Amino acid sequence: MTSNTLINTANMRAFALSANFALLCWVGLWHGFLSPHPHINPIALTVAWMIPLLLPLPGILAGKPTLMLGLTLF
Secondary structure (H helix, E strand, O other): OHHHHHHHHHHHHHHHHHHHHHHHHHHHHHHHOOOOOOOOOHHHHHHHHHHHHHHHHHHHHOHHHHHHHHHHHH
């Protein structure tokens, strides 16, 4: 394993972490405040959309690529 591979892996892990947090924030803002559904409870809808986005978070934080891949494909 070369140092170039380690740098790329670290960069991709940081990108995955920041993208996941940005998507969590965006979904929370969108479904909670910016465009709430008129007929469904906005809090319940926001929670329902955020649960699948929280599943790969432990794998991203721990740096386990197989867990991140498996939960992303799930």
